[in-house]
Amino acid sequence: MAEIPQFTPVNLLTGFLGSGKTTLLKRLLSDPALSDTAVLINEFGEIGLDHDLVEQVDGDMVMLQSGCVCCTIRGDLAEALRALHERRERGAMPAFQRVVIESTGLADPFPILSTLKADSVLRHHFRPGNVITTVDAINGLGQLQRYAESSRQVVIADQLVITKTDMTNTADFDQLLAQLARLNPDAVVTCAADQGFQPASVLDETINLISDSLQSQSGFYCDIPNALENGENGHSADFRSFVVTVDQPVDWTAFGIWLTMLLNRHGQQVIRVKGILNLEGEDRPVAIHGVQHLVHPPVHMAGWPSDDRRSRLVFIVDGLETELIRQSFEAFTAL
Numbered sequence: 001m002a003e004i005p006q007f008t009p010v011n012l013l014t015g016f017l018g019s020g021k022t023t024l025l026k027r028l029l030s031d032p033a034l035s036d037t038a039v040l041i042n043e044f045g046e047i048g049l050d051h052d053l054v055e056q057v058d059g060d061m062v063m064l065q066s067g068c069v070c071c072t073i074r075g076d077l078a079e080a081l082r083a084l085h086e087r088r089e090r091g092a093m094p095a096f097q098r099v100v101i102e103s104t105g106l107a108d109p110f111p112i113l114s115t116l117k118a119d120s121v122l123r124h125h126f127r128p129g130n131v132i133t134t135v136d137a138i139n140g141l142g143q144l145q146r147y148a149e150s151s152r153q154v155v156i157a158d159q160l161v162i163t164k165t166d167m168t169n170t171a172d173f174d175q176l177l178a179q180l181a182r183l184n185p186d187a188v189v190t191c192a193a194d195q196g197f198q199p200a201s202v203l204d205e206t207i208n209l210i211s212d213s214l215q216s217q218s219g220f221y222c223d224i225p226n227a228l229e230n231g232e233n234g235h236s237a238d239f240r241s242f243v244v245t246v247d248q249p250v251d252w253t254a255f256g257i258w259l260t261m262l263l264n265r266h267g268q269q270v271i272r273v274k275g276i277l278n279l280e281g282e283d284r285p286v287a288i289h290g291v292q293h294l295v296h297p298p299v300h301m302a303g304w305p306s307d308d309r310r311s312r313l314v315f316i317v318d319g320l321e322t323e324l325i326r327q328s329f330e331a332f333t334a335l
């Protein structure tokens with residue numbers, strides 16, 4: 001049995017809404033070399049775990065076929081890490097060698113990392129590993145200009161992974177690279193869609209100035225350019241998240257028209273939409289992902305994650321009237 005490391009590295013996988021964190025996490029988890037990894041995420045459903053491939057181990061913990069252990073964060077992060085550590089100590093789970101935390105797309109990475117040093121138990125068993133930030137090649141530049149959350153995630157990264165370069169040949173790409181270099185000149189930059197991209201390399205430890213300064217905890221602060229603090233033109237975000245559910249199966253064509261119209265008109269403010277649909281005439285659910293004006297191709301899932309067969313969509317909007325979206329969705333799907 002593997003030995004428990006003296007200090008287990010905790011890697012943080014962050015990145016703005018819809019930028020490809022879960023997609024990268026799935027690639028990491030499928031690498032046999034990383035089978036001794038414990039993963040902390042908000043929801044199991046988030047990474048679309050195939051339920052035939054996972055084994056329930058203990059309450060909120062599942063073992064993936066790769067050997068990785070996956071846990072939900074229910075309360076706070078420190079509690080989740082302490083529980084992982086305690087289970088490993090008493091042999092109730094494999095002696096994982098590293099932790100990967102997938103944060104939500106709006107999370108500020110700074111408090112997450114300082115948790116490791118602030119907690120009296122954790123600081124004796126864990127240390128900061130890499131901060132890996134995914135950046136969407138299509139929406140990334142606009143998000144950096146508009147949302148301070150996005151800039152903070154870039155500023156703190158050791159590894160910047162640009163996603164969706166396979167979907168764009170936009171001239172903005174050079175501008176995006178320049179902006180990333182301005183915010184964080186030390187980060188290693190890779191593109192997830194490149195042939196040579198090795199997902200596991202994002203966990204390689206590089207010279208890590210930010211983590212070092214967190215280790216010393218001596219008044220670490222981050223100098224984000226003022227123009228970005230409140231976003232472009234002083235824009236201050238008004239994020240709201242809500243869920244729309246529909247009991248009866250949904251007509252794919254009607255849904256497609258509705259989503260396209262919504263994103264054409266309000267894509268700037270619909271920061272993220274994702275969910276699963278129960279489509280008329282289909283046994284399996286279809287996963288839907290939209291990021292601002294961009295709708296990703298729908299994906300047939302292996303099966304329903306639970307007995308709940310309702311279609312449900314999670315929206316994160318900035319300054320849009322949530323009730324109007326709900327009403328228009330219900331009206332469209334009732335046609």
Ligand SMILES: Nc1nc2c(ncn2[C@@H]2O[C@H](COP(=O)(O)OP(=O)(O)OP(=O)(O)O)[C@@H](O)[C@H]2O)c(=O)[nH]1
Nearest residue numbers: 017018019020021022023105163164192193289296
């Ligand atoms: N073509 C392409 N699609 C990608 C790439 N990375 C992610 N996607 C797609 O982008 C959509 C969103 O990806 P996710 O991995 O769910 O993004 P996320 O950052 O985990 O999203 P949130 O958790 O909601 O913030 C999905 O439809 C992915 O298939 C990429 O490099 N190329």
